[in-house]
Amino acid sequence: MKSLITLVFLLQLGLVPALSQSTYKKVTKLMGCKFEISVVANSQTEADSYITAATEEIKRIEKMISSWNNDSETSLINKNAGIQPVRVSKELLLLIERALKISKLTDGAFDITYASVDKIWKFDGSMTQMPNPETIKHSVRNIDYKNIVIDHEKSTVYLKNKGMKIGFGAIGKGYAADKAKALLISIGAKAGIINASGDLCTWGTQPNGKNWMVAIVNPLNKQKVFSWMPVVNSAVVTSGNYENFVTFNDETYSHIIDPRTGYPAKGILSVSIFTPNAEIADALATSVFVMGTEAGLNLINQLNGIECIIIDSDNNILKSNHIQFDTVKNEKTNEENISN
Helix, strand or coil, rough: CCCCCEEEECCCCCCCCCCCCCCEEEEHHHHCCCEEEEEEECHHHHHHHHHHHHHHHHHHHHHHHCCCCCCHHHHHHHHCCCCEEEEEHHHHHHHHHHHHHHHHHHCCCCCCHHCCCCCCCCCCCCCCCCCCCHHHHHHHCCCHHHEEEEEECCCCECCCCCCCCCCCCCCCCHHHHHHHHHHHHCCCCCCEEEEEECEEEEECCCCCCCCCCEEECCEEEEEEEEEEEEECCCEEEEEECCCCCEEEEEEEEEECEECCCCCCCCCEHEEEEEEEHHHHHHHHHHHHHHHHHHHHHHHHHHCCCCCCEEEECCEEEECCCCCCCCCCCCCHHCCCCCCC
């Protein structure tokens, strides 16, 4: 889940001079989730043209990476697993290549072949007992990013084994947000936010010149804010386990599964990643959640320009070395400024 981020518009109406530009927002369902597209524009007509362009770009990407669309390039790759390579667009090939680099960086904590998993864990209330260890071990038999073969010269992608599948659930929305942002900048949109159900990227500033702000909230009580943070021409993505889980023998199991073991990740409630782009933030948020606090922070601290905030299962706040923030003391006052 990526729903911890609350977008805050601190426009301070009445306290600043009248502005010629305003922020316009549209909420729509794309890629199976809620997208909020906000732009700073001179008029509703101008804003509508920007939002339409962004929406069409996101739909284009969805057609390319969707595993639900039988005619998508991704579906064709999956259908030909263990059979033959599939020629794909350069755009998809490069996206897969970047995903493989993150898999190597995280030692498989992030893996787009996770789409191959047998869905033995159910978080809809239907599970009555924990799966047995052999079933769990068997469920991840087809997961291994090392079995993806890319041929740049022929522009093909090949999954070595039958039963393998790739999916972009942990990187696709971030990629779409980045592409929509880039398109809007190219056609003249001076500022805005693309929020793909918590995969958020920004550019420019609010009409009053102030930075866009996000609130890092308590995953156990979303009405309480840990900290307000500016997001300046960059991205922030949060992964959390606080809504989808099951409990057996007084132990809680989250919906975020370690693709290397088949078992739910433990020890973390939420991870917020701050990076220059949403694609990397999307992938690393899931990765750190799976890796755990110590290994996750160690990884982030070795990466330039990337920071994170972790809230562990004991509700402690942990952060990477170069991020600075103060926890909110007057939560009630700040809660009044939250706008979902």
